[in-house]
Amino acid sequence: MLWLCLNFPRLPIEVFLRAGTPSEPLVVAGSGNASLVVACDEHAAAAGIRSGMALSAAYALSPQLIVRTRDTNAEQSCLEQIALWALQFTSQVSLLAPDSLLLEIGASLKLFGGLDALCKRINGSAAQLGFDTLVAVAPTPRGAHWLAGAGFGVIVEEHKALRHHLDRLPVTCLDADADTFKSLTRTGIRSIGQLASLPRDALARRFGQRLLDQLYRAFGDLPDPQPAFTPPSRFAAHLALPSPVSEAEALLFGAHRLILQMTGYLSASNAGVTRLRLALEDENRKTTDVIVALSIPSRDPKHLLNLLRERLSNIALPARSEAMALEALDIAQLAPRNFSFLPDATHVREERATLVERLRARLGNDAVHGLSLFPDARPEFAWHETEPGAIAQSGPPLLRPAWLLHHPRRLKLQDGHPWLDGELRILDGPERIETGWWDGGDVMRDYFVARNGNGATFWIYRERSIEKNWFLHGIFS
Amino acid sequence: MSAALDTLLHNAAVWRGSEHSRAESESIPSGFDAFDNVLGGWPLGALIELIPRREGIGELSLLLPALARLSKDERWIALINPPYIPYAPALFHAGIDLAKIVVIRAPGTADVLWSMEQALRSGTCSAVLGWPAAMTEQAIRRLQLATETGRVLGAYFTQPGAVPRPSPVPYRLQIAGSIDDIRIEVLKRRGGSLTSPLNMGPVSRSRPASRP
Numbered sequence: 001m002l003w004l005c006l007n008f009p010r011l012p013i014e015v016f017l018r019a020g021t022p023s024e025p026l027v028v029a030g031s032g033n034a035s036l037v038v039a040c041d042e043h044a045a046a047a048g049i050r051s052g053m054a055l056s057a058a059y060a061l062s063p064q065l066i067v068r069t070r071d072t073n074a075e076q077s078c079l080e081q082i083a084l085w086a087l088q089f090t091s092q093v094s095l096l097a098p099d100s101l102l103l104e105i106g107a108s109l110k111l112f113g114g115l116d117a118l119c120k121r122i123n124g125s126a127a128q129l130g131f132d133t134l135v136a137v138a139p140t141p142r143g144a145h146w147l148a149g150a151g152f153g154v155i156v157e158e159h160k161a162l163r164h165h166l167d168r169l170p171v172t173c174l175d176a177d178a179d180t181f182k183s184l185t186r187t188g189i190r191s192i193g194q195l196a197s198l199p200r201d202a203l204a205r206r207f208g209q210r211l212l213d214q215l216y217r218a219f220g221d222l223p224d225p226q227p228a229f230t231p232p233s234r235f236a237a238h239l240a241l242p243s244p245v246s247e248a249e250a251l252l253f254g255a256h257r258l259i260l261q262m263t264g265y266l267s268a269s270n271a272g273v274t275r276l277r278l279a280l281e282d283e284n285r286k287t288t289d290v291i292v293a294l295s296i297p298s299r300d301p302k303h304l305l306n307l308l309r310e311r312l313s314n315i316a317l318p319a320r321s322e323a324m325a326l327e328a329l330d331i332a333q334l335a336p337r338n339f340s341f342l343p344d345a346t347h348v349r350e351e352r353a354t355l356v357e358r359l360r361a362r363l364g365n366d367a368v369h370g371l372s373l374f375p376d377a378r379p380e381f382a383w384h385e386t387e388p389g390a391i392a393q394s395g396p397p398l399l400r401p402a403w404l405l406h407h408p409r410r411l412k413l414q415d416g417h418p419w420l421d422g423e424l425r426i427l428d429g430p431e432r433i434e435t436g437w438w439d440g441g442d443v444m445r446d447y448f449v450a451r452n453g454n455g456a457t458f459w460i461y462r463e464r465s466i467e468k469n470w471f472l473h474g475i476f477s
Numbered sequence: 478m479s480a481a482l483d484t485l486l487h488n489a490a491v492w493r494g495s496e497h498s499r500a501e502s503e504s505i506p507s508g509f510d511a512f513d514n515v516l517g518g519w520p521l522g523a524l525i526e527l528i529p530r531r532e533g534i535g536e537l538s539l540l541l542p543a544l545a546r547l548s549k550d551e552r553w554i555a556l557i558n559p560p561y562i563p564y565a566p567a568l569f570h571a572g573i574d575l576a577k578i579v580v581i582r583a584p585g586t587a588d589v590l591w592s593m594e595q596a597l598r599s600g601t602c603s604a605v606l607g608w609p610a611a612m613t614e615q616a617i618r619r620l621q622l623a624t625e626t627g628r629v630l631g632a633y634f635t636q637p638g639a640v641p642r643p644s645p646v647p648y649r650l651q652i653a654g655s656i657d658d659i660r661i662e663v664l665k666r667r668g669g670s671l672t673s674p675l676n677m678g679p680v681s682r683s684r685p686a687s688r689p
Contacts, residue, residue, distance in 0.1 A: 352551070355595065355599045355602070363581070363584070368581050371575050371578045371580060384565075388578075390576060392569070392574065394569075400564055400566040400567040401564060402563065402567045455534050455654055455658075456532060456655070457535075474564065476656045477536050477538065
């Protein structure tokens with residue numbers, strides 16, 4: 001077993017910063033009366049503000065400071081969302097509140113091309129999500145957690161080497177109460193190494209078995225089972241925006257991060273999304289829903305973001321969005337695909353579906369359709385709009401024009417002959433169509449192919465009613 | 478032609494001006510000998526401007542044999558903003574697999590051009606035909622780039638009877654005559670223009686296409 005600990009040292013502030021950086025300095029303060037700065041962004045740090053500083057001191061340094069109260073609930077749910085994303089790298093992920101994740105990666109090394117490649121991939125992917133990370137790898141879960149928590153981003157594969165690294169860590173890594181730390185300091189014990197070199201039975205008597213067990217577990221002398229994070233059956237993630245947003249591009253920046261989380265979750269469950277909802281929440285808690293539907297399940301973040309971009313570009317956005325939530329409404333399993341040298345038909349069909357989705361996202365669902373024949377003798381009903389790609393019916397070979405008018409157009413007559421940019425000369429016909437009496441749309445027509453003096457050829461008919469009017473119905477384009 | 482001249486012309490080192498466009502890029506047989514002999518078929522990856530002298534002279538039927546051939550492929554044939562209903566029975570009669578046809582209705586010229594660009598560039602279309610209300614030089618450049626990227630049969634129709642105007646489009650063809658006797662004037666092509674019009678003869682109206 002090999003454990004990778006992902007530590008998020010700036011999580012308290014990143015909860016607010018993921019969707020974009022505000023122009024004013026931003027700090028996160030602890031709750032309570034004498035509030036202290038817990039974390040600060042780059043602008044605040046540049047102004048000289050440090051974490052641990054009193055809020056009043058921070059205000060003195062930067063009067064236009066934006067202060068947000070630390071939101072531990074948001075941090076916890078953020079951590080859970082990152083855990084969902086992390087499931088694409090391993091099936092065993094554990095949450096270590098308040099700011100770390102543990103991944104068992106021993107079984108994933110081969111798939112991802114070795115330890116270095118995997119670490120690089122996890123780091124890069126986490127940065128895209130909008131988080132600073134510190135990665136430590138160790139053969140024991142607690143060892144990895146201590147190393148990452150103390151800021152040592154090292155990769156340790158052997159138990160022997162691990163002991164060496166852990167010895168240098170401060171005792172503050174331990175999970176203990178303030179009294180224990182006080183008495184440790186009083187006895188001059190600062191590092192794990194110093195503590196571990198003391199006689200074990202004396203240690204247990206003085207500080208309790210619990211503390212000793214922590215050491216044993218970190219060194220790998222005691223088993224240390226980790227509760228595995230179980231993903232919920234559906235995906236929903238929430239993102240608070242640092243300042244109210246009205247432009248689509250700024251919204252997409254945040255949405256991109258949520259989409260990456262979702263695609264991580266989807267690849268863990270080998271599924272794709274077929275319908276998703278982005279809910280934009282304004283300052284009055286009113287939400288605007290943006291729904292994207294796909295014909296073929298997908299977990300390609302680029303494609304999903306493109307669809308969202310097109311949808312956002314043609315709806316009325318709320319004037320000031322303060323938060324957004326992404327939810328996968330419908331999920332479908334992706335069929336496993338063998339990699340083949342030549343692009344196969346299924347692959348092309350999946351690819352081409354993305355074009356239809358893109359066009360529909362911008363132009364609307366009805367603006368894109370396919371064509372099929374329909375067994376009806378009336379020309380205007382002999383075809384149907386269908387879903388693009390639907391299996392086409394077969395029909396009788398008939399002489400028909402390439403263009404059909406949406407509505408037949410009444411033709412003028414000159415000396416009793418139909419006229420359209422000149423006298424129409426009959427080339428072919430009549431073809432008698434007399435049907436439809438059963439549904440009220442009855443048709444009694446004689447169709448002709450006719451041409452005017454300019455060479456333009458038309459499909460015209462004469463009504464067989466009393467009026468005997470002439471109509472233009474098609475164009476031999 | 479004498480035998481000696483024939484052997485000379487079949488020598489690979491001899492380059493003939495009329496072969497220019499054929500050598501340059503891929504193409505698809507048009508189904509008309511007169512056309513294929515001169516242009517080597519419809520070019521793939523080069524934008525084509527089609528100027529019908531008037532409506533109803535076989536300007537769309539001209540492309541149907543090529544579309545029938547392309548529809549054997551799994552990719553789409555996109556018809557963007559057609560002026561009337563592309564009539565399914567006629568397309569079927571011409572041998573086109575209707576399952577590949579996708580019709581796109583866009584409300585404004587900007588949306589038409591956007592849809593054309595998306596379709597041309599995507600690589601998921603074998604042919605893209607557009608009927609934009611207007612065309613700008615900048616739009617032609619963008620569409621040409623997209624046509625090259627998608628290596629697709631890309632063409633747009635101008636308004637019937639429009640006056641040919643110089644633009645960066647690589648192919649400009651004017652269509653005249655009637656559906657039983659189509660004449661094409663090649664106003665612009667890669668490798669120089671053509672002086673005499675091409676007599677294409679009748680198209681599928683009077684010649685039932687063989688079913689695949």
